[in-house]
Amino acid sequence: MPLVLQKKAQKFELKKLQGPAVTKERVSALEQLLQDVYASRHPKLSDYESRRDLILVFNEIAKELYGYSKVTPVVVEFGSFLMDLFSTTSDLDLSVNFSSNAIEFPREKKIQTLRKFAKKLYAQQSKGHVSGVLPITTAKVPILKVVDRGTGVECDISVENRDGILKSQIIHLISSIDERSTVHKLLFLGHLCDVNWLYVLYVDGANPATVKESLSNFVNYGKSNKESLAELFVTLPIKLSSVQNLWPKGLCVSTYEGSWTSKTWNSKVAFEDFTDPSQNVARAVGQAEIKQIYECINLSTWYVLSFMDDQIGEVQLKEFLFGHDGITRYFKFSPNCIIA
Incomplete structure (x- = not known):
């Protein structure tokens, strides 16, 4: 069962990723937008x-x-x-x-x-x-x-x-390996980069001091991966959107292994606790929450892809994703129009 779900998840991901062609110009524009937002929101x-x-x-x-x-x-x-x-x-x-x-x-x-x-x-x-x-x-x-x-x-x-x-200590140490993870703020980066930092660092023990000593062995680890912040930002919501219908079947994210897996937790969404894979860190997410989460994910995916396909501009994308009202203004999703 785990293997079947993994293959389905990978199949759905690939299908969803075969969307509009992404040009270097649009990636560069999104990269600058994200860096500007990060700079403006970075704590003083x-x-x-x-x-x-x-x-x-x-x-x-x-x-x-x-x-x-x-x-x-x-x-x-x-x-x-x-x-x-x-x-x-x-x-x-x-x-x-x-x-x-x-x-x-x-x-x-x-x-x-x-x-x-x-x-x-x-x-x-x-x-x-x-x-x-x-x-x-x-x-x-x-x-x-x-x-x-x-x-x-x-x-x-x-x-x-x-x-x-x-x-918190371990995640802080792991984030220091790659500056993109600090900006992106998502542990899923390890899976995207084929870099299993959580596993290779954590396998030796849960002592932050031990993890810190190990960091020197991982300087420039995954450097061969050249995905920009913008490319990672585009990929993640697409991945999550593609597996929306697999959660009820037992799909689970293993942050420890950096892969999809399956669990019999009978939960709306499943994310392993990387320090204790028997625990679901998303256990509090109910039906109402998962519905709202996926409204946000699907809308974000559509807006980002519309930007990459040159259908909308930077101002509209920035307002939707990071504006004062932001995504909360857009609960009615129509794939045929831009809702504002």
Whole structure:
């Protein structure tokens, strides 16, 4: 069954990729557009500083709650900020850690910790310093949401989130191998380039220090692949669009192996956790979400291909993909007209 699905996925990909001929001029134009957008959205020094200041503030709150003692937790960042893949509108993921070592931390104790922080933040909310204080304790990973009024940054606080920290560290290290992956922000790049970075780096162990030591062995790894950012940007949505009808049959993305595989997870979409292939990182995606995701993917694919076929210009493509309203304006998809 896995082999059959893999072959179908590859067949559908090839068929979809045999679309309009792509000229060097259009690729070059898209490349410049993407680089311009990246430059305009890349965080400024002040964005880094404001997030670092928030981390200091939460550490001060931890000291107020637990006192200046050995049991005082340390609040550390992970997610997009640690990976250096964040934008000015990105959330700030934080973990409240009570130990420098990975230890088993009971779920109930995590919830108690979040409630303790929530009580303090509710008081801050009444003074107008923060807003949107919301504990979510029913999720697989309990979190506490809060928005800093001064910066507008939304913070997602969890407790002893070693898994999130570990993955963030590894992804940050892997991204440093190829600058395109930092801009593209997608791990699927490894599959596109026939470069299985996740596998070759991670197979020796999940210790970030070990991975970092291995990086020197992979300098210029995959250099023979000459695909530009624009070419990668065009290819990815086409790949995802081509397999839309295969997810219900068990299709799964293996980021660890860099290939399609299959699972019996009975989920709407399946992406293996590269640190634990038995887990689906897309488990929370339901029918409504997958419908909206594919509306976006199919619209994006159509707009990008229309641009590559010289049917629309840079301004319209940029507004659709990256404008203030962006893709949310285009839920009714018609292949016969450009919806604006």
